[in-house]
Amino acid sequence: MAVVKKNAKGGRGTYADLASLMAYVDETLHVKVRFTTVYLHDMLHQATQIQVGDQWSDPICPIPVETGDGKGLSVMQQLGSALTYARRYSLCGALGIATTDDDGQTSGYRKRSLESMTDEQQQRIDQILETMRIPPRQESAFISGILQRNVTYGTLTELQARQFIEAYDNRNRKKEVQE
Numbered sequence: 558m559a560v561v562k563k564n565a566k567g568g569r570g571t572y573a574d575l576a577s578l579m580a581y582v583d584e585t586l587h588v589k590v591r592f593t594t595v596y597l598h599d600m601l602h603q604a605t606q607i608q609v610g611d612q613w614s615d616p617i618c619p620i621p622v623e624t625g626d627g628k629g630l631s632v633m634q635q636l637g638s639a640l641t642y643a644r645r646y647s648l649c650g651a652l653g654i655a656t657t658d659d660d661g662q663t664s665g666y667r668k669r670s671l672e673s674m675t676d677e678q679q680q681r682i683d684q685i686l687e688t689m690r691i692p693p694r695q696e697s698a699f700i701s702g703i704l705q706r707n708v709t710y711g712t713l714t715e716l717q718a719r720q721f722i723e724a725y726d727n728r729n730r731k732k733e734v735q736e
Contacts, residue, residue: 560679560711562657573656575645582652586693590651592644595619603643605651618650653694655711674718681722682713703728 561581563571582588589608594601595616604616620643624635648654657673674682682700691699696710703724708717 560655560657573645575641575648578645578648578654581654582648586652588652590648592647597621603640603647605644605647607651618647620644620647620650657711672715674713674715678713678715678718678722682710682718685722685725 561573561578563573564577565572565574579590582590591606591608591613593604593606593616595604596602597619601622602619603622604619606616607614622636622639622643624632624639630638649656657679686696686699689699697708700710700713700721701707704717704721708721713721
């Protein structure tokens with residue numbers, strides 16, 4: 558799964574802003590996307606479309622556009638915020654993108670007892686994935702294969718990341734010795 562670091566702070570925590578997600582999709586995944594408005598059950602939704610050749614896909618991953626209580630925002634500010642929120646989540650859902658610390662880790666509902674992988678570990682793992690030419694959304698399968706147990710790339714713990722890097726490096730050392 559592709560992972561984008563959260564870089565903005567809002568009233569309810571941190572999030573990856575739409576500009577960062579779009580830059581990642583364009584520069585790293587090399588995918589062209591656009592957003593479209595769809596109406597489902599008499600409600601406004603934002604959905605993602607992906608360019609495939611000269612054609613655009615049908616709308617994918619529609620997210621309802623809902624405004625909150627406003628808390629000092631004008632109606633247009635509330636709408637703009639709701640549209641951006643729906644676009645971020647539609648894009649992430651359509652392309653299988655996760656952010657570094659999803660809401661489930663920080664909501665209090667399911668606290669993680671183990672530390673997440675460090676930025677250095679994530680950079681090293683990203684380097685390995687690039688070297689091995691692992692396609693987007695196949696990262697978890699590749700890492701699971703090396704560790705010989707199911708893990709999810711976007712939620713690797715510091716221990717799992719360390720074990721993966723060590724196992725990968727050991728595997729490469731063994732290959733060099735055999736050659």
